[in-house]
Amino acid sequence: MELTAAARLAYQNGTLNKLIDPKIKEADENILILNEGVNQVSLDKFSDIAYKCVAESQNDRPTIEDVVKELKEALYYQENNKDKLHISLEVIKLGTDNFSDCKCIGEGRYWKQYVGEIVHANMHITVVAKRWDNNYVSKYDISRGYLTKESDIYSFGVVIKEMFQGIPARPDRIPIYESSYKRREILQHQDAFEGIEEQIDPKTFKTFADIAGLCLDHRRYRPDATRVITELEKALEFQEDYEKWEPRLPVDYQKIIQMSKTPELYQSIEMRDMFLKGILLQDGKLFSIGTNGERNEMMSARKFSYRNHRSHKWRSADGSRFPKVAEITDISNLKIQIKMKKEFISPSVKHKVYLIFRVCGPRKSQAKRMYVNLKYKTGNETLHAYFATWREDGWMMIELFQSLNHKKDTDFEVLLESFSRCYCASSSIYIEGIEFQAIDNVNHEETKGFKEVQKVDLNTEKVNKQHIEEQEMILSAKKVVYTSLNPDRFDGRISQRHQVYHDSIIFRGAIEFLRHHVFRIRCKIQRQMLSANTKNVCYLVFKLSEKCHGLHGPVIVRDLFHQKETRILYFRSPNPSNIHDSDWIPEKREDGWLEVIIWIFNSDYELKSDHLFVNLKLVTYEGTMSGLIVRGIEFRPI
Incomplete structure (x- = not known):
C-alpha cells in the first residue's frame, strides 16, 4: 500500500498517531523550538488539512487559500502553547516587582504566591507565581539558581515526608534526603505521627515510602508526576482495603499467616479470601473463617491412625484442600482412630465436629443429603450419623457431635467403624479430614430454638x-x-x-x-x-x-x-x-x-x-x- 493510501486509512480509523515520527512526539530539541513537544490542537489541525489534501476526489480537496489558513492556525497554536510556556526568573521578578509584598496574594508555611504582568509573544499576560523557600528545594537546585520539573518532584517528596511525619521539613536534613534513599532511610514506620502508626497497612507504607524515596532521589531517577499520582492512588487503595477488610480477619491473623506454608505479604482482601478458602498450615492442619468471622480448623486425614492398614491408600483428589487424602477401600471395616486438640478455637466457643469425605466416582444423586449411616464410637458410647450433606466444593460433611462450653480444652477422640453398604454400595471413599466449625451467636440461637x-x-x-x-x-x-x-x-x-x-x-x-x-x-x-x-x-x-x-x-x-x-x-x-x-x-x-x-x-x-x-x-x-x-x-x- 502506498504512503498516501496508508495515511488516509489511518486517519479514518483514528490511528494516525501511530504514523507520526516519534521524534516529534518526544519533542526532539532539533525540531521544536519550545523543546516540550507538539501541541495537540496544532497537530489535529495539521492532520485535518493534510487528510483533505490527499482526498481521492478532486472536488473534496481544499483550495490553496484554505491550506494556508489552516497551517497558520496550526502554527499559532504551536507557538502559543500556554501549557508548555517557559518564563525566566528575571521576567517573573520584573513582573512582580521583585516579589514585592504588595504583589503577594496568598501564603503558606513555606511559600508565598505573587501576581504580576509580563510581556510574551507581543502580548501582555497576567501570571501567578508561587515562591517556595529552601526547605522544599534540593541543594543542587539552590546552587544552580533555577528550577525544573524534577525540582517540583523533589519538593513534592518533601511534602510527602511532612505529611507522614506530621512535622515541618528541617533545612539541615535536606542533604541527607538526597543521599539516603538507597539505605531506605527516607521513611521509617516508627516515624509516623502519633495516632496513625498502628493504623497503616504494611503494603500502604511500603508503597508510600518507595515513591517518597524516588521523589527525593537523584534528579536522574525521579519519577514523573503521572507515576507519583499512580503510586499514591495505589497506596490509598491498599489503605482503604486494609481498613475495610482487616477488621474482618482473625485477631491473630499475622501469627497464622506465619504458620502457613506460604507466609507472603498479601493485601487484606486477598488474605480475607485466603482465610475463607482455608490456609494450609505446616503441621497438617487447615485454618479458615466463616462469612461471619467464625473460626474453623481442620486436620488432615494423614494425622489419623489406621488399624486396618491394608484398606487405605494415599491419593491426590480434585478439590481437596490437602495435597493427599485417604482412599478407603473397605467401608464396612474402617477402624480409623482420630485424636486431635483444637488449637485456634477457644474452649469456651461452641462448635460442631464434621467428618469431610466423599464417595469415589461420579455423583449419582442430586439430593442435598445422602444416607450413609456412619457408625462410630466416642468413649464407650456407640453412635450413628445417618446423613451426609453435599457441600458446594463437591465434598460431603457428616456431623459427629456438637461441643458444649468447657473451661478447659480437651482432646477430641473418635473411632470410625463403618459406613452402610446398602446405600454407599461397595464404592471406595476419600476421607479428607476432620473439621471443627465454630457456631456463631446467631446460629447458636437458632440451634437453641431448634428442638422447639x-x-x-x-x-x-x-x-x-x-x-x-x-x-x-x-x-x-x-x-x-x-x-x-x-x-x-x-x-x-x-x-x-x-x-x-x-x-x-x-x-x-x-x-x-x-x-x-x-x-x-x-x-x-x-x-x-x-x-x-x-x-x-x-x-x-x-x-x-x-x-x-x-x-x-x-x-x-x-x-x-x-x-x-x-x-x-x-x-x-x-x-x-x-x-x-x-x-x-x-x-x-x-x-x-x-x-x-x-x-x-x-x-x-x-x-x-x-x-x-x-x-x-x-x-x-x-x-x-x-x-x-x-x-x-x-x-x-x-
Whole structure:
C-alpha cells in the first residue's frame, strides 16, 4: 500500500498517531523550538488539512487559500502553547516587582504566591507565581539558581515526608534526603505521627515510602508526576482495603499467616479470601473463617491412625484442600482412630465436629443429603450419623457431635467403624479430614430454638374434647394402613393387647408390625373432618413394643398422590446431630401414646370434590419396622 493510501486509512480509523515520527512526539530539541513537544490542537489541525489534501476526489480537496489558513492556525497554536510556556526568573521578578509584598496574594508555611504582568509573544499576560523557600528545594537546585520539573518532584517528596511525619521539613536534613534513599532511610514506620502508626497497612507504607524515596532521589531517577499520582492512588487503595477488610480477619491473623506454608505479604482482601478458602498450615492442619468471622480448623486425614492398614491408600483428589487424602477401600471395616486438640478455637466457643469425605466416582444423586449411616464410637458410647450433606466444593460433611462450653480444652477422640453398604454400595471413599466449625451467636440461637420447632406444639385440640369429635378426627390403623399393593390386604397383626381406653371409648384395631420394611396409609377424608382455610397436620399415633430394640434410624415419607418431595421422620428421638430442620421427630401425647407428623397440607388446596385423598408411603432405610404398633392417624389444624 502506498504512503498516501496508508495515511488516509489511518486517519479514518483514528490511528494516525501511530504514523507520526516519534521524534516529534518526544519533542526532539532539533525540531521544536519550545523543546516540550507538539501541541495537540496544532497537530489535529495539521492532520485535518493534510487528510483533505490527499482526498481521492478532486472536488473534496481544499483550495490553496484554505491550506494556508489552516497551517497558520496550526502554527499559532504551536507557538502559543500556554501549557508548555517557559518564563525566566528575571521576567517573573520584573513582573512582580521583585516579589514585592504588595504583589503577594496568598501564603503558606513555606511559600508565598505573587501576581504580576509580563510581556510574551507581543502580548501582555497576567501570571501567578508561587515562591517556595529552601526547605522544599534540593541543594543542587539552590546552587544552580533555577528550577525544573524534577525540582517540583523533589519538593513534592518533601511534602510527602511532612505529611507522614506530621512535622515541618528541617533545612539541615535536606542533604541527607538526597543521599539516603538507597539505605531506605527516607521513611521509617516508627516515624509516623502519633495516632496513625498502628493504623497503616504494611503494603500502604511500603508503597508510600518507595515513591517518597524516588521523589527525593537523584534528579536522574525521579519519577514523573503521572507515576507519583499512580503510586499514591495505589497506596490509598491498599489503605482503604486494609481498613475495610482487616477488621474482618482473625485477631491473630499475622501469627497464622506465619504458620502457613506460604507466609507472603498479601493485601487484606486477598488474605480475607485466603482465610475463607482455608490456609494450609505446616503441621497438617487447615485454618479458615466463616462469612461471619467464625473460626474453623481442620486436620488432615494423614494425622489419623489406621488399624486396618491394608484398606487405605494415599491419593491426590480434585478439590481437596490437602495435597493427599485417604482412599478407603473397605467401608464396612474402617477402624480409623482420630485424636486431635483444637488449637485456634477457644474452649469456651461452641462448635460442631464434621467428618469431610466423599464417595469415589461420579455423583449419582442430586439430593442435598445422602444416607450413609456412619457408625462410630466416642468413649464407650456407640453412635450413628445417618446423613451426609453435599457441600458446594463437591465434598460431603457428616456431623459427629456438637461441643458444649468447657473451661478447659480437651482432646477430641473418635473411632470410625463403618459406613452402610446398602446405600454407599461397595464404592471406595476419600476421607479428607476432620473439621471443627465454630457456631456463631446467631446460629447458636437458632440451634437453641431448634428442638422447639421439632416438637411441633401446634396448640391443637385437647384430650377433653367431645367423644364423638375425637372419634371423627382419628382414623384407626385397621382402616388406613396397608403393607402391600393390594389395598384390601394387611399382612400385619391386629393387636388385642394394645386396645386403647380413653374416656370410656374403646379404640380397637391397633396394628403391630412384624418384619415389614414398608407400609402405606391410604384413605379418603370428608371435608367436615378438616379445618377450613388453614393448614392441617396429619399425625401417626403409635407406640413401640417392649421387645422392640430397633427403629432408631430414619424413615422416608413419600406423598404418592401429590408427588411432593420426600420427608424424613423418626420413631425414636435421634441424636441432635442427626436432626435436620425439615425432619419430623416424635412427641409424647397426654394419653400415653406417641405421635409424629407424616404430612402437612392445605385443606382448601388439596381437597377434590369435598374429599381429601391420602396416599402416603413409609419406608425404612435399613432394618424392619418390627415392634411398631400403630393406633391410627389424626388430623389437627396448625
